[in-house]
Amino acid sequence: MSATGSAGKLLGAAALVGLCGAAATYLVETPTRFWTNYLIWFLFLLTVGLGTLFMVALEYLVGSVWSVPVRRVPERLASFTLVAGPLALFGLLSLKVIYPWTQAGAAANPVLAGKAVWLNVPFFAARVVLCLCLWAASYWLLVGGSFKQDQTRDPAITVRSKRFAPFFMAIFAYSVTVVAFDWISSLEPEWYSDIFGVYLFAGSFIAGLAASVLALFYLVGKGRLREVRSDHYYNLGGLLFGFTIFWSYIGFAQYMLIWYANMPEEVSWYRLRVQGDWAPVALILAAVHFVIPFFALVSSRAKNDPTRLKRVAVLALFAHLLDLYWMVYPTLGRGPMPGWPELSFALLFLGGGLLWARQSMGHGADLPVGDPFLKQGLEFRL
Amino acid sequence: MAEAPFAVLGLYPTAQALTDAVPKLKLAGFDGLEAYTPYPIHRLDEVLGLKKTPLGFLVLGMGLVGTASALGLEWFADAVDYPFIVGGKALFSWQAFVPVMFEVTVLFATFTAGLAMLFVLNKLPFFGHPVLASKSIAAITCDRFALSIERGEGGEKPIDVAAARRALEATGAESVEVVGDPAAADTTGAYAPFTPRDAVKAALMIAVACAVAGAGMYAAVKVVLTVPPITHIQNQPKLNAQRASTFFADGSGMRLPVAGTVARGHLPYPFKSPEEAEAALANPLPRTAAVLEKGRREYADHCGVCHGSIGNGEPSLSSAYGGKPANLVSATFRGYSDARLYHVITVGKNAMPSYAADLAEDERWAVVHYLRALQRSQNARDEDVR
Numbered sequence: 001m002s003a004t005g006s007a008g009k010l011l012g013a014a015a016l017v018g019l020c021g022a023a024a025t026y027l028v029e030t031p032t033r034f035w036t037n038y039l040i041w042f043l044f045l046l047t048v049g050l051g052t053l054f055m056v057a058l059e060y061l062v063g064s065v066w067s068v069p070v071r072r073v074p075e076r077l078a079s080f081t082l083v084a085g086p087l088a089l090f091g092l093l094s095l096k097v098i099y100p101w102t103q104a105g106a107a108a109n110p111v112l113a114g115k116a117v118w119l120n121v122p123f124f125a126a127r128v129v130l131c132l133c134l135w136a137a138s139y140w141l142l143v144g145g146s147f148k149q150d151q152t153r154d155p156a157i158t159v160r161s162k163r164f165a166p167f168f169m170a171i172f173a174y175s176v177t178v179v180a181f182d183w184i185s186s187l188e189p190e191w192y193s194d195i196f197g198v199y200l201f202a203g204s205f206i207a208g209l210a211a212s213v214l215a216l217f218y219l220v221g222k223g224r225l226r227e228v229r230s231d232h233y234y235n236l237g238g239l240l241f242g243f244t245i246f247w248s249y250i251g252f253a254q255y256m257l258i259w260y261a262n263m264p265e266e267v268s269w270y271r272l273r274v275q276g277d278w279a280p281v282a283l284i285l286a287a288v289h290f291v292i293p294f295f296a297l298v299s300s301r302a303k304n305d306p307t308r309l310k311r312v313a314v315l316a317l318f319a320h321l322l323d324l325y326w327m328v329y330p331t332l333g334r335g336p337m338p339g340w341p342e343l344s345f346a347l348l349f350l351g352g353g354l355l356w357a358r359q360s361m362g363h364g365a366d367l368p369v370g371d372p373f374l375k376q377g378l379e380f381r382l
Numbered sequence: 383m384a385e386a387p388f389a390v391l392g393l394y395p396t397a398q399a400l401t402d403a404v405p406k407l408k409l410a411g412f413d414g415l416e417a418y419t420p421y422p423i424h425r426l427d428e429v430l431g432l433k434k435t436p437l438g439f440l441v442l443g444m445g446l447v448g449t450a451s452a453l454g455l456e457w458f459a460d461a462v463d464y465p466f467i468v469g470g471k472a473l474f475s476w477q478a479f480v481p482v483m484f485e486v487t488v489l490f491a492t493f494t495a496g497l498a499m500l501f502v503l504n505k506l507p508f509f510g511h512p513v514l515a516s517k518s519i520a521a522i523t524c525d526r527f528a529l530s531i532e533r534g535e536g537g538e539k540p541i542d543v544a545a546a547r548r549a550l551e552a553t554g555a556e557s558v559e560v561v562g563d564p565a566a567a568d569t570t571g572a573y574a575p576f577t578p579r580d581a582v583k584a585a586l587m588i589a590v591a592c593a594v595a596g597a598g599m600y601a602a603v604k605v606v607l608t609v610p611p612i613t614h615i616q617n618q619p620k621l622n623a624q625r626a627s628t629f630f631a632d633g634s635g636m637r638l639p640v641a642g643t644v645a646r647g648h649l650p651y652p653f654k655s656p657e658e659a660e661a662a663l664a665n666p667l668p669r670t671a672a673v674l675e676k677g678r679r680e681y682a683d684h685c686g687v688c689h690g691s692i693g694n695g696e697p698s699l700s701s702a703y704g705g706k707p708a709n710l711v712s713a714t715f716r717g718y719s720d721a722r723l724y725h726v727i728t729v730g731k732n733a734m735p736s737y738a739a740d741l742a743e744d745e746r747w748a749v750v751h752y753l754r755a756l757q758r759s760q761n762a763r764d765e766d767v768r
Contacts, residue, residue, distance in 0.1 A: 252480060259477050262470070299438060382424040 008355065015351030021344020029341055035094035036332045037342060040324045041349035042087045043183060044207070047200070047320065048353075049080025050179075051208020053135070054172055056142050060158075060165035066235050068377030069228050071368055073219070074212045075143045076360040081135045083356060088128050091183075095121055098331070101189045111190045111265075119186055127182060131175040138168050147363070149370030158372055176201045184324075187331045191269040195254045202247035203320050209240045210316035215357060217310050224366050230304040231382045237303030240312065244297070248290040273326060277335040281326050289319035388512040388563050389416070390546035391530040392555030393521055397423045400527040403553035404429045407531070410549050418513060418528040440498045441491045448490030452483040507581060516561045530561070651728055651738065659725040667747045677752025680745045684737060693756040705733060710753060711760040723750045 026034040052074035059067045096102050101119040106112045112119070141164050145157040177197030185196050193199075213236055219225045255274075258266045274282045293312050302308045329336070338346075368374060394400040400417060407415060408431075417426055427435075453476075460466070461473040471478065500506045513519060513530065522528045531546045547558045606612065621627055627635040644650065653659040667673050682691065688707040690697040695709035708715065708731075715723070727746045730736040741749065758766070 256477050256480065260469070260471075298442060 008358065011351045011355045011358075013351075014347045015355065018344045018346070018348025018351055021340060022348050025341035025344060031097050032332060033334075033341055035091075035098045036329060037345040038091060039094060039098070039183065040321075040328050041345055042084065042091050043179070043324050043328070044321055045080050045087065045349065045353055046084040046179065047204035047324075048207045048211045048317075049078055049082075049084055050135070050172070050176060051204040051206070052212055053078040053081055053138060053142065053168075053208075054205055055208050055212060056146075057138070057165045057168040057172070060142070060161045061169060063162070065373045065376045066232060066380040068371050068373045069367055069380075070212070070216055070225075070232055070236070071146070071371075072364060072366055073215045073225075074208060075146055075368075076363050077208070077211050077215060077357060078139060078143050079360050079363070080353075080356070081139055085132045085136065088132060092125055092128065095124060099186060099189075101186060109190075115189060119189055124182060127178055131178060134171045134175055138164075138171060142168065146368055146371070149368065150365050151370070153370040155372045157370070173197075173201075176204060184327050187328065188269055190265055193254055193258070193266070193269075195250060199247075199250050199254060202243060202250050203323050206240065206243050206247055206316050207320040209236065209243065210313040210320070211357070212236070213240065213309050213313040214317070215361060217306055219361060219366065220306070227367065227378050231380055233306065233309060234300075234304040234382060237297055237309050237312075240309075240316065241293070241297040241303065244290060244293045244316070248286075248294075251289075272330045278326065278330055281322070281336045285319065285322050285326055288315055289323060293319075387533070387541060387543060387560045389530040389532040389561040390541055390543055390550065390558060391418075391513065391516060391518055391528050391561050392550030392553075392558045393518055393526045393528050394555055395526065397426075397527050399554045400529055401426060401429055403529055403550075403555070406553045407529070407549055412531050412546065412549060414532045416530050416532050418522045418530065420523055420525060420527070423527075435503065437495065437498060437503060440502075441495045444494035445487045445491035448487040449483050451490070452486035453479060456482060510577070512561050512563070516559055518557075518559050526556075529555070647742075653725060656722045656725045660719050660721045663721040663724060665720040665724070665747050665750060667744060667751060669751055673748050674752055674755055676745065677748035677750070677755075680741060680749050681752050681756075684740055685749065688734075692760060693753065694760065707734075711757045715753075716757050716761070720747075720750050720754075723753060 022034065022037070025037065055067075055074040056071060056078060058064075059071060099119075100106065101112050101115065102121060107116070117123075142161050145161055148154075149157045177200075180197040180200035184200070185191065185193070216225065216228065216236070220228070255270060258270055272278065293316060296308060296312050296315075297303055325336075371377075392403075394403060397419065400419070401423065404415060404417075404426075415430055417423075417430060419426070456479040457474060460475075465473050467473065513522075513528075518526070518528055529550070531541060531550070533541055543560055547560075550558050621629065621635040623636055625635045626633055629635075630637075639645070653662065686693075686697065688697060688705070689695055689710050690707070693710040695707045697707070718726075724746055726734070727741065727749065728736060728738050737746070
């Protein structure tokens, strides 16, 4: 008990140091650097939350039973979508600082003038609030219902979640696309890519899966969730493997079409990110987001090997963070080398995020004991 | 038949019962266990102690061979054997190669998975198996799970039928069948396995069918199409250009113009040297936007492919053909008069043929005007950009 207590203190201290560093970034460095880092980490926590919420809804949508015993893990992590609420509202302060379409000359730019219908501060804020409401309502219906079911054992809640799941998919598709277009893509408002929302979805789902795998093995390491067997690990590993390839497919499809057409207004985004200082980052991203996880998980034995899964999950979360860094950070005009402000933000959000994840792991029973499919899920064999 | 049985086979009601029976039978000293089930049962290979299938490695290996083959083919074709610039991209553009690499990887991997499974691991072509002739096979392909104690490949270890029957029944087998030796069974006529001789017979029949079909196709194309009335479609009495004809007195199908006439708008070009042309000709067209636009279009269609779109003699194609077209914006050609440029277009120069047949007279003059615009654009003075 004292060991976990000291780990908690360590995380708290890291977050505190990071908070000081973040404040210093705003005062000593530039506000743009502060908000760029803030945006990366806000999106990281948000996508973990959305990815896990998507996992929960996916189970109801397709009626899978194998995932019922592990569902509590993504349900608890989905609380990051709630954390994202205040973070997003605070992040609205960044609009006037890092987004070119809020700057003075924007009205004179014919492209930005044409997009002003969509890219203006009131409408942007309205979309943010709408997304937050939709996520909170989805969380309350899917996750809140599941926690409530622990006491009531009412199968009607499962029926309600199954009915709601298809609507959640529409909400999810809309909100992830809006997050991708608004928060990331509009940093370079003259650039556009239709597939960008799908790209962020692929990254989010990988982040959600990887975070769930890590949290699951954290619980197993504590002697909890012993009912979950290697058959369940295998399916998680299979999903992680499959969506690693999906992310690569979408990412490369976007890159190749833009590279092939070679239109000035489209290649500008990639010129900044695959040439010059950022070229090594793009290569590392391809390695850690695709090549290494692909070969690490391609064999059938690797997919239920806990050690292998944990390592790949850590790598996948890092890759997702690097992906966000690679998408957002080049707009700052700096090279890819992180400095003390970046480390401060990492300490703040990793410390805070892990503290939140750790306390969320005590929320509700470890197994969704009221779910009528739990027994079938526990009996699941490949 | 009972003296040299191939196997003793027990039927179990569920997959679980079969999986549970395996360790008990192993403990009782029976090896050479084999399972026959209506659908694949996960983990049964581990319980039976079968070797891990090498299929995964074969598929991965051949997939990577596919990736490398596609990359190698595209590199050789696009960058070495036929270097041809497409869309302004580099000759070795890996981005454009990736879709093909991906497809060929999938192709190699799936073919390997299917063919290696069938022909390497499942031992096809497979000429019958004793269990296929057993009475239990109907149940096995429906809803029963069979475990058999088998003699093994070499048949060196005969089965103790009574002990095997007892052991199978003790582990929960609903019924037990002794499966006979295929050779012995053949004499009783109980079943007719598909033998190598049958395979040869089938192959011969397929070969004969192919030969007959081929001969028929050959006859249809090479014989039937060469006899009347089908040939009438080719042999029609008519005049063909460039062919002999008996219709006209001179024996030719083509007619010459009447002596001393020319076609409208096609006066013969009278000048033999550029100097003669310069003495007699001047550009009749005004320098209007319409004329320049016409010149630009004709230049792009006929001239730019060799002289380059800006006239500097460096088009994208010159490396593929090795020739060295003239740099039309150089001082030499800036010094040419309009008439001299017109003369070159009309009669050709060095490797350049005459363009009189391709460009009408006013089109040639329009190209000359456009050429002046190109020369000016490549040798702009300061006041031009002000």
